[in-house]
Amino acid sequence: MGASYCITANWDLIHQAVLLFGIEFDATTSKMINRTENITILIIDDDESMCDACVQTYVKSGYIVDIAGDGISGMQKVKDINPDLVLVDLKMPGISGMVVLEEIKKIDPEIVTIVITGYASIDSAIESMKKGAYDFLPKPFTPEELRLITKRALEKRRLTIESNRLLQEKNEMREGFISMVSHQLRTPLVAVQQYFEVILGGMAGEVNDEQREMLERSKIRIDQLIYLIKDWLNLSKIDANRIVKKLASVNITSIFTNIFNLMQTIAKEKNITLKMDIPENLPTISADKETLEQAFLNLVDNGIKYGNYGGSLFVGAKEKNGYIEVSISDNGIGIPEDKLPFIFEQFYQVEFKSDSTGLGLSIVKRIMDAHSATIKVTSKPEKGSTFTVLLPKSEEEK
Template identity: 45%
Template sequence: MDTKSRILLIDDEEVVRDSCEQILAGGPYEIASASDGVAGLRLVEEFHQNLIFVDLKMPGISGFEVLEKISAMDPTIVMVVITGFATVSSAVDAMKRGAYDFLPKPFTPEEFRLITRRGLEKRRLTLETIALRREKEMLREHFAHIVSHELKAPLSAIQQNLFALEFELTRDLTPAQKEKFDRTKVRMDELLQMINSWLKVISADIGKLKEGFKQVSVKGEISHAIETVQPIAARKDVEIVTTIDEDLSPILGDGLSLTEVFVNLLGNAIKYSRDGGRITVTAKAEGGEDVISFKDEGIGISPDELPHIFEGFYRGKGGQEAASGHGIGLAVSRQIVEAHTGTIQVESEPGKGSTFSVRLPKLKLGEPV
């Protein structure tokens, strides 16, 4: 690859094109030029330019149109507008159509060199940002694989040895000992399952989750989730009250992931409940949806934290502190719910408690299961 910066000039005035070429001559540039928009657009496709100068006023298609078309082809291309009719409004217009900067005619060689350098710098930064973003995405994917190996391998080894131990002792175990084995195995299994579901989400392949969708009973998944968190609730003496409509309809989804969402919401509700508190789980059919809500009477969430709590792993600026208490659980929950084309919402009043509501669209009759 040559190290010269490639610059494309689109201007109908020969004298402008020539003088621009002369100004840059001798520098590390390779220059191509076109005398109208159509020829310019054709060149854009093959020249692999780092920077484009576009005259606004040209016969045939206008500079504005050229800007728009180039932007549509590749929004990362850096374009500078040249014009003899420099007005604020035309400058704003050009910027709106994707121009990076504006050079009024007539200009001095120094002005042209300066704007060329700035445009090229902008291009370099744009490419760098793109590369960084790509790298970040790859890191996230790699992270998923690292997590999977580093977390799953030790857990599998522990569980396998537990299996072995129980297998060898099986005849000598008292029922109470057997129960301890069962308890440990179940919790370990849930942990492994959870890592698996997290992985699905982290690797951003919600599509995969959808591949396994089948008919799921919301009621069953709620009971399963409550069973799972019951021991934690008992430790804080938190009571879980349920009101589940009998006419709740089955939905199309992934049972394990939905259980995980409910376990997550219940887990948070318990965590932020006071000792001896109460959690109310309500599930009802409403319109075309099953609405499941989890209401606690705990410490609540402050209004400025509220918008950030679902950000979790992907949290934005300033969200870090606000969301830290909730970890990545809510973010994962939201992604799972959204994969089911549902929604998850929260209402909260500090000091009084929070209500998380999950809405899942019903399985329509005749829909493939």
């Protein structure tokens, strides 16, 4: 004998349950339906009957739905409930649907958006897709059309999330592998390097001239390998996605002040003067400071390394066509014209140098690419080289 229950439906509570837990009360069977997928959809539209119609279609399909009547409250809800999909009306009082689309992309680029509007035109469709909308649904539309476009959009979201996850996993594995290998290589090399120093310092007994020469050459090869591992590790660590996520307002002067402090001793050894002329009121740039500093450090390092004894290195910066142009000039050995196209390639060296790896400029190029910056070089043998970087200004300067 089975027990029987009397269930009285409290619609308010059920609505709350639908929103919060994806649980719906089915009146015909008197059973709670627990949604398996828990997909949340937010509708941002000032047209109440439109919202109602969409909510009904969505609830029937088993989605958790929430609504907002304007852009501002819509964006707040995006932050609060973190929906999977947002339906955005283009024409609303207050801020427009286009702005809402842009903001949603900034809050979470994985949220998929569909634009709905009564003012369907090719132009607004193209414009909204440019702002990151997945698709466009002109009013009026049938529940079936809404269901279909939603299903496709959610499938697109699922695939994006999956591929982002795989990409991240791949990057983590690659990074882990590279740092493990470089650590394994570096540790014994550093030990060997220390032995060389002990032997060459005469602490392990007398070393004759022939032995000394051989040991010194061997030590240089070991030093080279250690440089190579360091640069290779730096190169492989550059992750454009991470740089883009860390972009902030950065002051160019503070970057070069740090670099000059670091390089002062090396510059003095070659009697090279480091000069900087950056206007005080220069707008800030949009950068990941630590990484960009590494790129500029490589350029200053080259300027000193390939500079002549007693020469100078000059850093200038100015605003140009809405960008910030930074130039690093030396009056050193210069680069022959036919070699210029290759210098940003990995491992390329115009002339072999034992303390070089040919990786510095490829690191610079990658970092600049991640900052949406361009880099150019002009150079004349025996006269010197100028590397010019064009960087975007920070958001607050626009």
